[in-house]
Amino acid sequence: MSRDQRADDPAVLQEALGSFVRAFGLHQPETTPCGQPISVSEAHALGELAQEGELRQVELTRRLRLQKSTVSRLVGQLSHRGWVERAPAPDDGRGVVLRLTASGRRAARNLAEARRERFSRLLDSIPAHERAGVLHALDVMVEALDEER
Amino acid sequence: MSRDQRADDPAVLQEALGSFVRAFGLHQPETTPCGQPISVSEAHALGELAQEGELRQVELTRRLRLQKSTVSRLVGQLSHRGWVERAPAPDDGRGVVLRLTASGRRAARNLAEARRERFSRLLDSIPAHERAGVLHALDVMVEALDEER
DNA sequence: GGACATGGTTCGACCGTACAACCAGAAGGT
DNA sequence: ACCTTCTGGTTGTACGGTCGAACCATGTCC
DSSP states (O other): OHHHHHHTHHHHHHHHHHHHHHHOOOOOTTOOTTTTTOOOHHHHHHHHHHHHHEEHHHHHHHHHHHHHHHHHHHHHHHHHHTEEEEESSSSSSTTTEEEEEEHHHHHHHHHHHHHHHHHHHHHHHSSSHHHHHHHHHHHHHHHHHHOOO | OOOHHTTTTHHHHHHHHHHHHHHHHHHOOTTTOOOOOHHHHHHHHHHHHEEEEEEEEHHHHHHTTHHHHHHHHHHHHHHHTTEEEEEEEOOOOEEEEEEEEEOOOHHHHHHHHHHHHHHHHHHHSHHEEEEEHHHHHHHHHHHHHHHHO
């Protein structure tokens, strides 16, 4: 089978993606692949907040692709750890604005460091000449997934 | 920042991978991304069995990268649905050999079809000239993940 | 002002996973 | 033969993330 034929076969994509998902340990979402005592969703939330500075909760919900109820509880946990603060949104009486506390920023930095460690190892295992291609491919897939819906 | 520098930065890989994971809906492992009423792990198990014909339970555990207790229950569910049969291993008094029933093979076919549907759409959203690259990238990552441990 | 949509919270339930304890069979040494 | 250790499976227990529905408050549109 030629390379182009393979590339047009959904089953091949499925197989490739399936293997990847399992290899990366995306079962057990309650432990981050980086070995940190924090759930995958919490880690994502922390990352988004660290990057954005401030975020409306509804926006976080959208980015995390979770239900609002789930995010509410998630934010509650982060707040309980003293990592995020909730403030009423200035322009919308219903909304909540989220912001990292100082300790939250510290946690985010630690997490980023651990992640860096983890992904450094992964990146090291990818042949140098493949790296750019892999990153590009991930972008392409995210775009495709966004477009699809 | 040049492309090669980006390619060597773990944070970039992290970001790309993170987005992808969320975009693909890898939260809620109890529903397969294909919209079938079956968990991701069950789907994987079904796929492995359909492909191999027969499989030792311990081997399935290895491939799914789960705990043996989890797999034991998983197999129990599949058996309860009438999709797999357990038989004592001929060469090892402890072992269990798994095999799909007729109805299990049918379920696997249906699942594969639904998956095909789903991935066809995804594939359609990926520009044709990117497809081979994406598939290759996934292979590369799985290899890297395997090597790493 | 009334109907409907939107952002958040709380409650209840579901389900997949891990860990530990346990059992039975295999393997290897003395 | 026997004892120890290892390995494949099962069961009990607990944890935790996610969802859906019900509910409230606020915003929006006619």
